[in-house]
Amino acid sequence: MHWSMAEGTPLGTLWVVASARGVRRVIFGDEGEWEWARVQAAWPEMERREEGMAAQALAQILEYLQGKRRAFTVPLDPEGTLFQQKVWMETARIPYGQTLTYRELACRIGQPGAARAVGRALGANPLPILIPCHRVVAADGRLGGYTGGRHLKRWLLHLEGAPLAAE
Known part of the structure; x- marks a missing residue:
């Protein structure tokens, strides 16, 4: 290491x-x-x-x-459960500047009732930014939580030009 x-x-x-x-x-x-x-x-x-x-x-x-890169090319080696891995890999597919809700992400992994579990998996994401959990928001468009703090989640989404709900 x-x-x-x-x-x-x-x-x-x-x-x-x-x-x-x-x-x-x-x-x-x-x-x-x-x-x-x-x-x-x-x-x-x-x-x-x-x-x-x-x-x-x-x-x-x-x-x-710095706004000079939209995608990452380094190999990832996150450690987590099978469910977490599934959530993280689907999260990595969210395009730059776009957001999904926790429920939409749960539906994408085939578990529509697992929005809270998706949130917990994202809270355990060991690779924020590289696996862009900042692009996942609450159903009403509000930010929800973020490992680095909500102010950083807002900053990252603003950097990407993603739509933000008023909080």
Whole structure:
């Protein structure tokens, strides 16, 4: 495992962790420092690298934050249950600048009654931005929750030009 970091981004400090297979974690936002300490404790053998998959993913995320990138090409290696994986892979299909509701996403994975479970799976998304859970909103168009904080979800949707409901 290896990691890269950027400070002073619109999301605050941004950490990316990768394995040999793909990106494992993207960390930022309101709970970023706490989450980063937790990840370091879980993977104490990690080393910082200025090259490799974590650095490549970090560079792509920074391009996205500057409005220069709409899609990511780095391989992903998220860890989660089969249900979470299904939700995350469908979430990754939501186009730039568009949103879906939790219920619409539940319908897309063939479980129309699972909107709350979809929300919990998105809350556990280890790859925010790369798996764009910020593009999933409540049925009435309101933001709903977001790992990095609702203010960052609003900022990301504004960056993409996505329609936002008044809150």
